[in-house]
Amino acid sequence: MPLSKADAVLQPPLTPSEEPLPAHRFTSSGPLTGRLRVPGDKSISHRAIMFGALAVGETRVTGLLEGEDVMATAAAMRAMGAQILRRAPDERGIAEWSVHGVGVGGLLQPAQALDMGNSGTSTRLLMGILASHGVTASFTGDASLSGRPMRRVIEPLSKMGASFEASLGGTLPLMMRGALPAVPIEYRLPVASAQVKSAVLLAGLNTPGITTVIEPVPTRDHTERMLRGFGAELEVEEIDGERVIRIHGEADLKPQQVEVPGDPSSAAFFIVAALITEGSDLVIENVGLNPTRAGVIEVLRQMGGSIEELDRREVGGEPVADLRVKHSALKGIEVDPAIAPSMIDEFPVLFVAAAMAEGTTSTSGLDELRVKESDRLSAMAEALTSIGVRVVEHDDGLDIIGSGGAPLRGSANEPVTTHLDHRIAMSMAVAGLASKDGVEVDDTAPIQTSFPNFTDLLEEAGSAR
Ligand SMILES: O=C(O)C1=C[C@@H](OP(=O)(O)O)[C@@H](O)[C@H](O)C1
């Protein structure tokens, strides 16, 4: 379908700005109350655009996260032939995205390097998709992404026949050539990573035969759920405590209507903000509660947090509920490392909850946090220490000695450093709510990657100035 002029002007610019925003001071101002909705799930939004671009026909998506990471995925899929546009919001204010796909195997060679901005998910999943397309593509990214490990996908995708030229150390910028036909493999994940799992499964989509991924530790399963929803033949079996996932290649994907639930990783900032701010009683609507993502709720409850699930239902094939969160006296616990994969992005804000708890919270088994947008263990240890929290950093975790509910000191003079990491910026903003002097965050621009209206929502909920 050709784009009408009206539709065309609704295509937002998809290239992220790398301009830092001025430092912002987050301070306490009162309880968080009322009701709010966080934006759509980032993992599901990336996949909705990617799978829509690989289906034949029009996929429509509501609730899409319009953050820079997802826009980087959309720009890349456009550059390889998919038509992607945003329709004007309806009377309820809901904007719908339309993706006209090219079919599995139908992506075109991009004319320019694919700029992945800050997004690991875009990079690794697209490398998987292109591994079984006969195209050459280059990937670039910002300073944070250019430091993140890509060998974890290069290794299995090379076994499938793709070839790569990466920077020394296996990082971006890199150039790859997909294999046509690629060869199916059976791959046991050496690291608990949904991105690596997804890269191999997506390469399997256009590969003759059956590609198998064995997952010793379960990670988020949106790829499996959504690929099935788009009509791929995919089986999941549990054998000797491991998940064995098989995808049948040369698949035909059928376009879908996707409704993206609210992102539990974004909701976590507001859950912790309400738990640590006296007098808070906040409802966060429409939060995705896929069991492979909901670990943070369980851990915060173990710490004594009052988090109630209202109106449990299904949205877009995912369990969802409204969460009612009340201020609670938290206590420190030892966090079971086995729960880490189901809350891997929530540790920075969990450390803030721990800083306000009574006693010590110990965490371990978190080596993966060192290879996210920043080294999140050292970034959070440095940031929390600088606002007066007692933190002990270990190789694979942090121990945090909580204040027992007493306000944190805050950053009177020096802003905290966010290292181009949205989750460090938002976690330290939440810490600001519980501080005497407020917390100054050096650069809030990275927040645009996953939660563009974070500061506005925090203000609306009553606690930011
Ligand atoms: O598959 C995904 O959508 C994601 C997987 C996780 O990364 P890893 O697979 O590197 O753990 C997570 O940290 C990231 O935010 C999103």
Ligand SMILES: C=C(OP(=O)(O)O)C(=O)O
């Ligand atoms: C790790 C994250 O994302 P990505 O790997 O896609 O950059 C995140 O959002 O916390």
